[in-house]
Structure formats: structure tokens, C-alpha cells
Amino acid sequence: MFKSIRFKFITIYFLLVFMAMIIVGVFLIQQFEQYHLGVVRGNVTQIAGSVMTTLEDIDWKNNKEEIQKNISPYEKMGMEIYVIEKNNDFTIISSTNLSYWNRNAMYILDSDLILSAFHGEIKEKDIVSDQEGQRSSKNMVFPLYDEHSRITGALYIRQNIEDIYATLDQSKFILTRAIILALFITIILGYLLAKSITGPINDVTIKAEKMAKGDFNQVVEVKSDDEIGQLAGMFNYLTARLKSALQEMSNEKKKMDTIINNMADGLIATTAEGIIIHANPVALGMLNTNEKILTKKSFDDVFSPLNDKLSLKYLAKEKKWYGNEMIEMDKGVKLRAKYAPIVREDGELEGLVVLLQDVTEHEKLENMRKEFVANVSHELKTPLTTIKSYTETLLEGAMENKELTGQFLTVVESETDRMTRLVQDLLQLSNLDFKQAQWNKMETNVNEIVENAILKLDVSAKNKKQQIDYHTSEEDLTVFADIDKLEQVVLNVLSNAIKYTAEAGKIHIETKNENDVVKIIIHDNGIGIPSKDLPRIFERFYRVDKARTRELGGTGLGLSIAKQIMEAHDGKIELFSGEGITGTKAIITLPAVEKAFASV
Template identity: 75%
Template sequence: MFKGIRFKFITIYFLLVFMAMVIIGVFIIQQFEQYHLDVVRGNLTQIAGSVMTTLEEIDWQNNKEEIQKNISPYEKMGMEIYVIEKNNDFTIISSTNLSYWNQNAMYILDSDLILSGFHGEIKEKDIVSSQENQRSSKNMIFPLYDEHSRITGAVYLRQNLEDIYRTLDQSKSILTRATMLALFITFVLGYFVAKSITGPINDVTIKAEKMARGDFDQVVEVKSDDEIGQLASMFNYLTARLRTVLQEISNEKKKMDTIINNMADGLIATTAEGKIIHANPIALRMLKLQGETLTNKTFDDVFSSLNKKLTLGFFEEKKKWYGNEIIDVEGNVKLRAKYAPILRENGDLEGIVVLLQDVTEYEKLENMRKEFVANVSHELRTPLTTIKSYTESLLDGVLEDKGLATDWLNVINSETDRMTRLVQELLQLSKLDYKKSKWNKAEIDINEIVKNSILKLEVSAKNKKQQLEYIGAEEAIFVLVDKDRMEQVVLNILSNAIKYTGESGKIKIKVHQENNHAEVIIQDNGIGIPSQHLPRIFERFYRVDKARSREMGGTGLGLSIAKQIIEAHDGEIEIFSGEESRGTRVTISIPLVKRELAYD
């Protein structure tokens, strides 16, 4: 309480009024006392002059009765007049107080004052006593001279000052009570004045404290237009601005959190000491970490086991704060970690931010691209090598042997057809990839497409003494497809079944309707596909047995084209196979045509 500004205000006002009243009181009492003493001095001087004039007119030393007669009237005025004769005893020869006649003045009156008077000085002395048996008085002495200017006596006057000092004491009492009243009024007024000043300040302080705790809905009441009112208005303006700025910051933070938490890449931020301060859900998923366990781990704990170059020590040692590294995570997942520093305004390092990108598919696609280029090069190089070698042999003279030349030209023609077929299939894949294929879709019975495909490959199956078993639907199943393209898919699957099924094998073809879809199932009992190859069976140029596939004339693009065509018709194609020599089952699913019911 005593440290508060309100107490300080009251204390200052109290001291100011107290000091002012004390100074004023002392000045007034002194002036009042001095005034009355001057009045008494003047009266005594005037009376002394009158008495001395009277004494000069008479032979005062020999006419004591005459002196007494002249000074007696002054007794009623409250003055004491003593006429002292100059002799060895300083005898009082006349006095307004008859009890002091003929007594030694040195024992009754002030001796110092008497001696000064008989030395020719007009002198006065105030005797102020606090004792009850003594009185306060003003004493003055005037020397008397004869005709030869010799001091022959003195007139001693004494005026009682009790009334004056009693009046002064009453004045002091009045001033004291006035001072106490003024101090009380000052205290009360000071309290309210200080309250009017400190009240808004306390209000601002309380509401500022609430704002410090996070409650920004604070408004201070403006009660005046003075500096305090301006402070309150400025506080309200500051609160409104702060609320607006915090809302903008909160909105920006929410936007940033939404972007970071929903971005496709992982993000981890750490301080310069290695404490992880942020990790979005994608980063936790990529690194297979839990948010709870991450709080107890440092940056080096997370990344040092994945890549030794992703540690703060390595960054500090190499002075390399920008870069990227590839890290391997469980499950054959590859991540690219791009890192960059977080710098303060003065350039000091504040932390590190790491961006994690899942490049598993990219790496896989890159490998597929390299493999694709290698396969295309190999597929083209083989027939080109054959054509070139046979052509050079023909040019070297084999052309004259018509029989051998005819055989070699047939080989050249076959290899040319093989290259043409490969290029055509690549062009078809390119058009499918870039959505440039033209589709002649029409409603057609899927049974018709399957029957036509079986009819075209029936001879090939008979040549291998294979049995083709067709189970068609009892009713027509209409689908919206490009007939030629769909027949191409069925021919490809069926030809693969014939090609990879041994002699006297069995191939079963079934068509039926399943959940608003038309399904074509081609099941063989051929060599089958190992399970580890099934995930990649639709990749371009991918072969389970490359040497044997090339011997059978395959390009490795048929299944890729088939998958593209089926997906372009919003369908699905799946291949199932167990162990080797257990056969393969291919399922093709195409949506049925949506028909509206007609009512008569």
C-alpha cells in the first residue's frame, strides 16, 4: 500500500500543505508579535517622552510628590513607571507601584538595563517568562540629564505583555487547528484526486495483466479528456490493434499449419542445439515415428542412423548448411532429405529445416525408364543386327544362290515385320499415354467379341492339341466398348494362354455378369507366373523368362497395352497365378451399359 502511487500522491499533498501552513503560521505569528511589540515600544517611548518633559520642568529630585502626581495617571493604563535617582543605591524615588519607593532598583528591575541607561543609552529589553510567578514584559530605560548634560537619573518603564502573548498563544492554537483541518481536508481531497489518477491506471494495469494471460477482450472506460483519458484511449486502441494483429497472426499460423500438415512432403524443424520443434504428420509417417516419442529425441537421434551426413555435427564440420541426401527407411522406401538453415537477422544460426520427399516411386519409375530404354534398344538391336548380317552376306555373294538367298530374305522380312510390330505397339502405347487414341465405342455383346477372338486363335490351339472350353452367358451382355480394341485385349490374353500352355493343355474361357459388370475369365493350366513377378507383370517389356519370350516372338508390350485399353473403358484387368506349372487366370471386368427402364 505504502509503495503505491496513491500513497505517494497523498504524502506529497500532505507535506506541501503542512509545510505551507507551518511557514505561513510562523510568519504570521512573528509579524503579529513584532507588530504588538512595536506598538508597546511606541507607547512606552511616547509616555517616556511626556514624563521626561514633565520632569525637566520641575525640580524632580526635590519634588518627589510632584513626580508621583504626574506619573500616577499612567497606572491605570497598565504601565509601570519608575524614576531612579543616580546614587550609590540607584534608589527609586517615584513609581506607579508605591511598594517600591525608596528601594534599590538593582534588586527589583533589570540591572543590565539600568546600567545601560546610566551610561547614557536608551535601551529596551523584552522579558518573556514561562514561569507562573513571573510575568512577561517590555522594559525600557531613558537617561535623565541636568542642565549641564550630566546624567542625574533615569526613567524606567515596564509594560505587561501577558495579554499580547496570550493572544499569540490563542493565535497559535487557531493556526494549529486550521493546519490540522487543512491537512485533514488535504488528505481527503488528496485521496480522491489520487484515486481519480490511479484508478484508471489500476484499471489499465489489471486489464493489461489479463491480456498477459491471453484475454484480449479488454476495454478501459474513458472518463476524461486529460492525459489519463488519453492513456485509456490509447490503451483501447492498442488492445484493438493487438487483437487485430493477433487475429491476423493466428489466421496466418492456421494457414501455415494447414499447408504444412497437409502438404505431400514431410517437414521437420529443429533448433541450433538439435531440439525438434516441429514435425508434420507426413514426416512422422515417412520416418515411422510417433509424435510422443519424438519429443524425447534430438535431430541427430532421428537422422544419424539413417544417414551419417544428416547430423548437426557433420553440418558444423563441413560448414555445409544447404544440400540434400537420400535416406533408406524400412520397407524399401527411399526419401530425399533437403535441408536448409534458419537464420536470425544478424546471420546467426537459429535452426535447421528438413524437407522429406518420398522418391520411392520416382526411383522405381527412373529404373523402369532406364530398363525400358535398354529393352527398346535391345529389342531393336537384335533384328537390326540380324538384318545387317544377312544383308552383308547377300552382298558378299550369297545372292547368287537363289535358294539360300530366298531363305535369308525371308528372315530379313520376318525381322522387319517384328520391328514394325514393335514400333506400332510403342506408338499405340504413346497414344494411350497421351490420351490421343480415337475410340469408336458402341454397345456390343461381350459374348460376340470373345467368340470372334476364339475363332481367330482356334487353329493355333489345335496345332498344339489344346482344348478351348468356352462358357458363354445365357443372355446378351452389352457393354460400351471399342470392338476392335477390346478384341485386341482378348486376343492378347488368349494368345498368351495358348503360347505358355503346353501341348494337350486346357484353356477355359468364361463370360458372365457380376455386379453390374461383364467379366471375361481366361484360365489355363500352363507354366504359370511366379508370385514375385506378378506385381510387375503389366510393366512395359517386362518378361518372366526373357529368353523364352523372345523365342516365342513376344515384345513384352501386349499386357501393358491391354491394361491401358481396359482402364480407358473404366474397367479392370487382373492376373492370378500360383506356383509354376499351376496355370494362370486372367479376369477382365467391364461396366455394363446403363439402360433406362421403359414403361408402356
């Protein structure tokens, strides 16, 4: 309480008024006292002059009765007049108080004043007594001279001034009461004034404390246009600006959190001491952990087992705060970790940010690209080598042997046809990849396409004494498709069935409609496909038995082309082999004509 500005304000206000009232009171009492004592002095001096004039006209030493007659009227005025003769006894020869006649004045009156008078001085003295029985009075003494200007006596006059001091005491009492009342009013006014000043300040303090705790919905009531009102207005303005700034920061933080949490890459932030302060969901998924477990570990505990070059200890030792490292996880997952430092304004290291990128698919695609280039190179190299060797043989003189020349040219033509098929397949794949293929889609009957494919490959099947069993559940299985492209898919699957089915084997073909989906099922009893090869069977140039495939004339691109053609028709092609299935079963699915038009 005593430290509050309100108490200090009231105290200072109280002391100022108190000191002002005391100074004014003392000044007024003194002036009042001096004024009234001056009035008494003037009266006494005037009476003394009158008495002295009278004494000059009479022989006052030898005519005491005459003196008494002249001074007696003044007794009614409350004055005591003493005429003192200059002798050894300082005898009072006349007085308004008869009991003091012929007595020694030194024992009754003020001796200092009497002695001063006999030395020719006019003196006065105020005697103020607080003792009971004694009165306050103004005493004045005047020397008396004879005709030779010699001091022959003294006139001593005493005027009662108790009324003056009683009035002064009453004035002091009234003034004291006025001071007390004024101080009481001062305290009340000071309290109200202090409250009017400290109230808004206290309100600002309370609401500032609430703001410090996070509640920014605080508004101070502006009650005036003075400095306090301006302070309240400025507080409200500051609150609004701060709230707006925090809202902007919150929005930016939400945006940043949304970006970080939904970005495709993982992000982990750590302090310079190795305390992990942030990890987005993608990073948690990449590291196969959760936030609760991760926050209990240090940065080095997490990354040192994966790659010791990613530990803070190693980075600090090498002073290498920018770079990237590879991390190999379980199941062949590969992560690229790019890291950069968090630096404070003073240049000190604050922490480290690590960006995790899953490059498994990228590595896989890169390997596939390399393998594709190698396969294309190999597929071209083999026929080119054959053509070159046969051509060189012919140029060296074998052309003279017409039979041998015919055989060589037949081989060259065969290899040329092989390269032509390869190039055509590559061009078709390229067009499918870049959406440049020309489609001539129309309503067509799947049964007709299958029957045409069987007719075209019937000779190949008969050469291997194979039996093709075709069955359809409906006569009209209409789809919306490119007839040539769909026939190419059926031919590719059926030709593979013929190729990889032994002599006298069986191939079963069935077409049907299931829930507005047209299915073409080709099932052979051939050698089948190993389970480990099934996931990659639609990859370009992928072969289960490369040597045998080349002997049979395949390029390794047929199934890749078939898959892309089916995807362009909103359909799919699936191969099943291995457990529970004899040979290989291929299922080609297409939306029926109603569903096809609905998706166009």
C-alpha cells in the first residue's frame, strides 16, 4: 500500500496543503497579534502623553491628590497607571491601584523597565502569563522631567491584553479546525484525484498482465482527453497492433506448419545441443517412428546408426554444416539427407535442419533407365553384329556362291526385320508416353476382335499342334475402343501364350460381361511365370528367360505397350501365374459401352 503511487500522491498532496495552511495560519496569527498589540501601544502612548502633559502643569511631587484625580478616570479603561518618584526606594506616589501607594515599584512592576525609564528611555514589554491568577499585559514606561530636563520620575502604564490573547487563542482554535477540515477535504479530494489518475494506470497494468499471459482481447476505457486518456488510447492502439501482428505471425506459422507438414519431403530440426525440436509426419514415416519416441532421443541417437557422417559430433569436428548424405533403410528404401545450419544474428550456431528425400523410386527409375539403354543397345547390337559379319563375309568373296549368298541375305533380312520391329515398338511406346498416339475409338464387338486374333495366329498354334478353345457367354460384348490397338493387345497376349506353351498344349480363351465390365481371359498350360518375376513383367525389355525370348523373336516391349494401350482405354491387363494356377492366365478388362460413354 505504502509503495503505491496513489498513497504517495495523497501524501504529497496532504503535506503540501498542510504546510501551506500552517504557514498561512502562523502568518495570520502573528499579523493579528502585532496589529492588536500596536493598537494597544498607540492607546497607551496617547494616554501617557495626556498624563504627562497634565503632570507638567502641576507640582506632582507635592500634590499627590491632584495626580490621583487626573489618572483615576483611566482605571475604567482597564489601565493601571503608576507614577514613580526617583529616589532610593523607587516609591509609587500615585496609582490607579490604591493598594500600591507608597510601595517600592521594583517589587511590584518590571524593574528593567523602571531602570530604563530612569535612564531616559521609553520602553515597552509584553508580559504573557499562562499561570492562573496572573494576567497578560502590555507594560510601557516613560521618563518624567522637571523644568531643567532632569529625570525626576517615571510614568508606568500597564494595559490588560488578555482579551487580545483570548481572541488569538480562539483564532488559533478556529484556524486549527479549518486546517483539519481542509486536510480532511484534501485527503478526500487527493484520493479522488489520485484514483482518477491511478485508476486508468491500474487498469492498464491489470490488462497488460493479462496480455502477458496470452489474452490479447483487452481494451482500456478512455474516460478523458488528457494525458491519461491519451495513455489509454495508445494502449488500445498498441493492443490492436500487437493483436494484428500476432495474428499475422500465427497465420504465417500456420501456413509454414501446413507447408512443412504436407510437403513431400521429410524435415527435422534440431538444436546445437542435439535436441530434436521439430519433425514433420513425412520424416516420422521415413524413419519408421513416432513423435513421442523421437523427441526422447537426441539427434545423434537417431542418425548416427544410419550414417555416422550425419552426427553433430562429426559435423562439428569437420566443420561441415552444408551438404548431403545417403541413408539406406530397411526393404531397400534409400533416403537423401540434405542438411544446413540455423545461424543466429550473432553468427553462433543455433541448430541444424535436415531435409529427407525418398530417392528409392528415383534410384529405381535411374537403374531402369540404365537397364533400358543397355537393353536397347544390346537388342540393336546383336542384329547389327550379325548383319556386319554376314556382309563382311559376302564382300570377301562369298557372293560368288549364290546358294550361300541367298542364305546370308535371308539372315540379314531377318535381322533387319527384327530391328524394324524394335524401332516400331519403341516409337509406339514413345507416342504412348507423351500422349501423342492417334486413337480411332468406336463401338466394337470384343468377340470379333478375339476371333480375328485367333484366326491370325491359328497357323502358329497348329504348327505346335496346340489346341485353342474359345468360349463366350454373350454374342454381343460391345466396348468403345480403337479396334487395331485392342487387337494388338489380344495378339500380343495370345502370341505369348502360343510361344511359351509346349507342343500339343492347350489355350483357353473366354469373353464375358461382369458388372458392366467386359473381360477377355486367355489361359494357357505353358511354362508359367515365376512369382518373383510377376511384379516386373510389364517393365520394358524385362524377360523371364532372356535367351529363350530372343530365340522366339520377342523384343521385350509387347506387354509394356499392351499395358499402356489398356490404360488409355480406362481398362487394365493382369497376369496370374504360380500358386494354384497352371501355366499363365491373362485377364484383359474394359468398361462396357454404357460405362465407356459415361467416362468420355
